[in-house]
Amino acid sequence: MFVKRSLKLLIPGLIVLLAVAVVLFFLFTRKPDTPARWTYKVVNTFAHDTKAFTQGLVFEDGVLYEGTGLPGKSELRKVQLETGDVLQTHKLPDEFFGEGITIFGxxxxxxxxxSKVGFVYNKETFELLREFSYPTEGWGLTNDxxxxxxxxxxxxxxxLDxxxxxxNHKIMVLDQDSPVWGLNELEYIDGxxxxxxxxxxxxxxxxxxTGEVIGWINMEGILPPEDHSEPVDVLNGIAYDQAGxxxxxxxxxxxxxxxxxxIPTR
Known part of the structure; x- marks a missing residue:
């Protein structure tokens, strides 16, 4: 009688433990969801300065702001979207290789x-307000x-504050547990x-x-063969018109x- 009663008490506990073990197994061994895939459709085309080694790109208040690179040629620019005309520039000292930009207020x-040096400018005048330092190379920049x-x-x-x-903190970008190397120009869009x-x-x-990869956009062929008559470098530069x-x-x-x-493909 005692044995039967003990078994009656023991079996439900074992079932609960087994259920918990199964749940934990699937939580810790399941692979992350497969990232989504997109391609693209060109809606509009605008002129872009072929001398601009684009390292940063932002759209705000109807105009583009562009950071360009290469020693002796690095600039901060204000650019008219519709024509590609450069409206305003600030040239960096020759020793600096300009990289990503963002607008904050x-x-x-x-x-x-x-150089591990960053610059802060007045948005309207491009006046240099201050410099700051960071311990790594600088590539892309955006803000949330x-x-x-x-x-x-x-x-x-x-x-960064x-x-x-x-x-303040950092994250590692992972595509199903594989680190994604070469993260370059950045843009923060809808979270x-x-x-x-x-x-x-x-x-x-x-x-x-979390740093988890949500998906990939395949931009292959964005620059058609007829536009390769002059030397070009890699795809780099993302900007978003929040209002439009x-x-x-x-x-x-x-x-x-x-x-x-x-255009989603998966």
Whole structure:
């Protein structure tokens, strides 16, 4: 009688333990969801300066702001979208290789590649307000309204305080457990981080809380063969018109800037 009663008490407990074990097994061994896939459709085409080695791109108040690179040729620019005309410039000292830019309030912030120095400008006048430093290379830059988000060509994204420029936290970008290298120019769009992946013709969408890859945009063929008559470099430059819902892309030395619409393929 005692044995039967003990078994009656023991069996439900074993069932519960088994159920918990099964749940834990699937939680810790399941693969992340397969990232989504998109291609694109060109909606509009605009002129782009073929001398611009594009490293950063932002759209705000009806105009583009562009950061360009290369020693002795690096600039911060204000550009008219419709014509590609350069409306305003600030040239960096020759020793700096300009990189990503972002607009935070009334300031424009620009990185440099290997100098570990960033610049803060008045948005309207391009007056240099201050410099700041960081310990890594500087590649892409965007912001989520709270933090600056910086890439350095590795799988890491760094979240910086926009006042002190000190790192608050960082994430590693993973595509189903595989680190994504070459994170370059960045844009924060509707709660997601878009990143050019150097030196490919792909853009990756990233979940900013976890670093998980949400999906990939295949930009292959964005620059048609007839536009390869002059030397061009890689796809680099993402900008978003928040008010109009327009997405723009271009590349280093590209003769054109494209407004695109994303088309899901999976």
């Amino acid at each position: 009334d300031r424009i912030i620009q990185l440099t590649l290997e 309204g709270r933090y600056l988000i910086m890439s350095d060509g590795t799988p890491m994204l760094y979240f 926009p006042k002190t420029f000190k790192q 997601q981080i878009y990143a050019n992946v150097w030196p490919t013709e792909r853009i990756v969408k990233i979940e900013p809380e 819902g327009r997405l723009f892309v271009t590349g280093k030395f590209y003769p054109k800037l494209y407004e695109i619409k994303l």
